[in-house]
Amino acid sequence: MDSSSVSKNDKPNLHIPRNFTAVLLAGLVLLGICVVASLVLGSRLVSVKELIDGLFHPDMDSYGAGVVHKRISRTVFGLFCGAALGVSGALMQAVTRNPIADPSILGVNSGASLFVVCGIAFLNISTANEYIGLALAGAAITAVFVFGIGSMGSGGATPIKLVLAGAATSAALSSLVTAIMIPRSYVMDQFRFWQVGSVGSATWNAIAAFSPFLIVGILIAGVTAPALNALALGDEAATGLGVRTGVLRLVAALAGVLLCGATTALAGPIGFVGLLSTHVMRLVLGPDLRFVIPMSAIAGAVILTVSDVTGRLIGSPGEFEVGVVTAFIGAPLLIILAKRSKVRSL
């Protein structure tokens, strides 16, 4: 390389964002802290001894160890959901080339909820797989519907139109959910967490049912990331680079719907995690999706766990569901993003 006028420090690093290692390390450290916090903190504070007992001596049966046991599945489930939502948000933003796309903003979460609530009320579904199947169907149909409405008229699917279509759809679907719930107070408890999103009731069964979707979704995300990078330059440029834009959009959107649909099936609609994690990662890493997508998984896991722990602490002795907390953090961010002029040009 000709470096006559380029000092060594300035040498362009073409394949890895300059601060990637630092960001990765910071992410992993934060993740570790979150895991410990999630195991220890809550309406009952766990001591170090109880934590170790709970983690490494499964046969120990003190009350503290029991609390830790319950919190292990909750923590794992929270990490998985956060990762899924983070990647799902990154995928949806890339596919729509829209910086404010997120499963909750596009109404996809509400669609998944509606289907699950209908399943509970009318079909008596009970297994995790039934929940997931219905949620995926609801998420997919809503995604197609919102994108269809948002694309109508001149200019195609602009950020503003997509958000409006998503918000309107979301409001309509949420009120349907409520309408189905209200007369059925006998299953209100089962319904309740669908409205807000919670990882508190996680079971190992649910985690096992959820894992394949998480793995497949993240794999697809990783494989399509380079092509999504090309798509970011516009459909014409991407075609010129050898991308089949139609197929790519379909596959990547499918992965996004899989991830958020499966999450919503088991945890209820948790909003804004995808939006938050992707934006934080883009801010620190730049726009290269090969790095933003996987790091959004870590960021999503951190954000969701922090929100969950926060909800437990604030709501003590009970708890606030994680969906309440993420909405509180995410809504202001959405407003800030929507106000920035560049949003429209993306």
Next chain:
Amino acid sequence: MTPTHLFQAERITAGYDHRTVIQKVGLAIPSQRISVIIGANGCGKSTLLKTLARLIQPTSGQITLDGKPIRQIPPKPLARVIGLLPQSPIVPEGISVADLVGRGRYPHQSLFSGWTKKDEEAVAEAMRIMDITELANHSIDELSGGQRQRVWIAMALAQQTDILLLDEPTTFLDITYQIEILDLLTDLNRKHGTTIVMVLHDINLSARYADHIFALLKGKLVAEGEPSKVITSALVKEIFGLDCTVIEDPVSGSPMVVPIGRYHRGT
């Protein structure tokens, strides 16, 4: 040296939705030459370029590369031969020059190859040719229009294709930058033998830089050949509806169109 290619449009008809824009256009792109498509607004010159670039599927006829219909060639191998710079590509927010140029390497990368030394070299070479090596770590947002266009062309160069299609690469640029971009593209053609096909608005710059002109009128190819043979006052009257005198460009010797208006009729 760059291999020669037979790149042809065989009686293609194409357009958008149900509106036909170009009709039964047949042409062969001269290999290792600079071709410019000219014509009035709405004559279909961009549509023709987009059809050549497989952005639009022709409703009849076909585009062939070395005798093979391009729709039968998988997109990535095709993208290693034919590159494209669209008229208004999108700049991802906050992207650096090096990152953007690097995205031109997409068709050369496979799922597991990652970023290779060859990619590195191709990007460095493209930035050197476009003279933007010093800008490598800058954000695109900080650049002037002329610099931006050089970055985009560098991205297309990093793709290392034998054929490069450009849709109005000089639009929105000051005259200085227009000349700079066209000179750089000529360098590329002369030094590397890259076949260049572009749409240009300015007929005088087209006449100066083209080896071969394709003139379109209402979606039909009405003339083609060397600028000195094709660009006449009769052709300009036919395709633009403009009365003019054609003189010799004192600098390049190519034909130069001097328009006649209602207030300026000459002597």
